[in-house]
Structure formats: structure tokens, C-alpha cells
Amino acid sequence: MEPNEPGLMEIEDALERLRRETDRVGARGGFEARIMAAVEREAASSPTAPSFVDGVRRAAWFGVPGALLVAALAMFLAVREDAITTDSVAETYAAEDFDL
Amino acid sequence: MTPPHETSLDLRSLDEAVARVRRGDAHAFAVIVNGTQHRLVRLGARLLGSAADGEDAAQEAYVRAYRAIVDGKFDGRSKVDTWLYRIMTNVALDALRARSRRPVSDEIPEGLAGSGEAEATAHVSLRELDSLLKDLPPDQRIALTLQAMEGFTAKEIAELTDSTEGAVEQRLVRARAELRRKHRGHDGTE
Numbered sequence: 336m337e338p339n340e341p342g343l344m345e346i347e348d349a350l351e352r353l354r355r356e357t358d359r360v361g362a363r364g365g366f367e368a369r370i371m372a373a374v375e376r377e378a379a380s381s382p383t384a385p386s387f388v389d390g391v392r393r394a395a396w397f398g399v400p401g402a403l404l405v406a407a408l409a410m411f412l413a414v415r416e417d418a419i420t421t422d423s424v425a426e427t428y429a430a431e432d433f434d435l
Numbered sequence: 436m437t438p439p440h441e442t443s444l445d446l447r448s449l450d451e452a453v454a455r456v457r458r459g460d461a462h463a464f465a466v467i468v469n470g471t472q473h474r475l476v477r478l479g480a481r482l483l484g485s486a487a488d489g490e491d492a493a494q495e496a497y498v499r500a501y502r503a504i505v506d507g508k509f510d511g512r513s514k515v516d517t518w519l520y521r522i523m524t525n526v527a528l529d530a531l532r533a534r535s536r537r538p539v540s541d542e543i544p545e546g547l548a549g550s551g552e553a554e555a556t557a558h559v560s561l562r563e564l565d566s567l568l569k570d571l572p573p574d575q576r577i578a579l580t581l582q583a584m585e586g587f588t589a590k591e592i593a594e595l596t597d598s599t600e601g602a603v604e605q606r607l608v609r610a611r612a613e614l615r616r617k618h619r620g621h622d623g624t625e
Contacts, residue, residue, distance in 0.1 A: 342615040349567065350583040356560035357584070359553055360480045361473040362490060370468045370494055374501045378461040 449515040456504045464501055471519055478520065481584045482527040482577060484565020486558060492530055496523040513594075521595050524577055531573035570617065575610035578603050 449470055455463035475496060480489025499522050503509050509518060564584075568576045574596070581587045581595065589603045596603070 342618045343611065346611065346614045346618060347583075350579075353560050353564045353567070354584045357477065357481055357557050357564065360477045360486055360489070360557045360561065362476040362493070363486075366472060366476065366490060366493075367465060367468050370472075370497045371462075371465055373494055373498050374461055374464050377498055377501055378505070 450511070453504055453509065453511070453515055456501065457507070461501075464497075464504075467500070467515065467519075468497060471516055474516075475519055475523055478523055478585060479527060480561055481564060482524070482580050483530055484561050484568070486561060488530065492523065492526045496526045499526070517594070521597075524581070524595050528573050528577060531576065567614065571610050571613055574598075575606045575613070578606040579610040582607060 449467055452463045452466035456467075472493065476486075476489050476493045478489070479492035479496070480486045483489055483492060496519060500509070500519055503522075513521075568579065571579065577596065578592050581592045582589070587595065589607065590600050592598075592603045593600045
């Protein structure tokens with residue numbers, strides 16, 4: 336399509352005129368506040384917003400491994416304590432003279 | 436990608452604002468809105484032929500952008516303003532496709548009505564632009580508006596519309612051919 340084809344120049348001129356005339360179109364006053372209100376509504380309803388469930392989940396994330404560590408330590412100490420007691424009892428029996 | 440004839444945006448502050456929003460500071464989004472609203476609303480108004488529809492589309496675009504930032508879907512590979520234009524063209528495309536179900540808003544925005552001759556002219560010109568482009572398929576209308584009104588190249592339009600440069604050039608040729616056909620019809624030369 337040639338640029339000087341009949342009709343085409345009129346169309347290009349009309350588009351250029353409309354571009355100039357609409358150059359000042361922009362947001363009205365209060366538009367930014369309206370957007371921020373919409374964004375804050377979105378933030379409040381977003382599933383990524385912190386909630387009670389998120390708090391529990393976060394606590395569980397750190398709490399469960401911590402509890403497992405404490406349980407393992409307690410088990411280790413209990414087994415160790417049991418071994419010490421058994422050895423101690425064995426030594427006591429070994430030192431005892433039995434008069435039969 | 437800042438449209439030609441526009442003063443360049445403070446892109447660093449836009450990037451910083453995106454980082455703050457990502458960290459949970461929703462108020463930092465105001466920096467993004469403040470830096471881009473004029474161009475985004477004007478683009479929406481030109482694409483949809485009405486200032487009121489342009490504002491509604493810009494609001495939808497900003498909410499989609501906010502959601503994408505919070506969800507970590509904006510990777511920062513493109514500039515913030517380019518990314519916003521892309522969201523805006525998608526919103527406009529959805530609106531144009533839905534237009535058969537809902538007529539164009541004929542409302543003169545409160546802030547525009549009676550606020551000066553230039554504003555009134557702008558409103559009338561938007562209606563004229565809408566009338567000129569209304570019979571074009573949405574993808575052709577968007578391509579032509581981005582080129583003739585906003586000054587983007589075919590390559591930039593392809594980036595904004597997730598298309599190829601060749602496809603955009605084809606849309607531009609078809610759009611102009613259709614306008615020319617319509618113009619000849621009005622002149623009674625056909």
C-alpha cells in the first residue's frame with residue numbers, strides 16, 4: 336500500500352490530529368487514592384496476607400523440628416541414664432559377699 | 436520502553452518500589468501509580484475510546500500488577516513501565532472482546548466535563564477515535580492505536596502483545612486497509 340494512496344493520507348492526518356487532541360487525557364483527581372484503596376483491599380483479601388492460620392503454620396514450621404530435637408535429646412539422656420543405673424546396680428551386686 | 440515524545444520515567448525508583456511491594460509494603464505501590472498513571476490512563480482511554488473506560492481499565496491493570504508482584508510473578512526482566520503497558524493491552528483486549536455484551540461508556544467523567552475547552556475536545560476526540568476504529572478486530576485496533584497514538588514500533592508492539600513483528604505488521608496493514616475501505620465508503624467513491 337503506497338503512502339500517497341487516495342484515502343490513506345486523510346486517515347493518517349486524522350490519526351495524527353486525534354493523537355494531538357487526546358494527548359492531555361489522563362487520570363482525574365483522586366485516581367491514585369482509588370487505586371491504592373483497591374490495592375489495599377487486594378492486600379487484605381490476598382491469600383498471601385498474614386493470617387492466624389499462617390501464624391500457626393509458621394510456628395509449626397519452626398516448632399516441629401525443635402520438638403523432634405528435644406525429644407531425641409530426652410531419649411538419648413534417658414537411655415544414657417538407664418545404662419548408668421544398670422552398671423551401678425551391677426557393680427553393687429558384684430561387690431556384695433553372699434554367705435550361703 | 437517509554438513511548439516516544441515522553442519524558443523518561445525514574446525507572447530506578449519504580450524498581451525500588453517493586454522491591455518494597457514484594458517485601459510486603461503495599462504503600463510503596465503508590466510510587467508506581469504516581470509515576471505511570473497519566474500514560475496508562477491515556478493509553479486505556481485511546482484503546483477503549485473513553486476516558487471513563489480508560490480509568491477502569493487502568494485500575495484493573497494496576498490491581499493485576501500488584502497481585503503479580505506480591506505473588507512473585509514479575510521477574511524484573513522487563514522494565515516496570517513496559518510490563519504495565521503489556522498488562523494494560525491485555526486488559527483492553529479483554530474489554531474490547533466483551534464490548535459486544537456491554538456498550539461503550541458515554542459518560543463524561545466528572546473531572547473532565549466543563550473543565551476547559553481542551554478537555555472537552557479530548558473527550559469528543561476520544562469518541563471520534565472510537566468511532567473510527569470500532570469496526571476493526573480488537574488485535575488490529577490495539578496494534579494501530581499503539582503505533583499511531585503512542586508511537587511504538589512494530590517490534591515493540593509485538594513485545595507488548597506477545598506476538599511477532601511480522602504478525603503485527605500484517606495487522607497494521609489490514610487495519611489501514613479496512614479504514615481506507617470505510618473512508619471510501621463514506622465518500623461514496625466505492
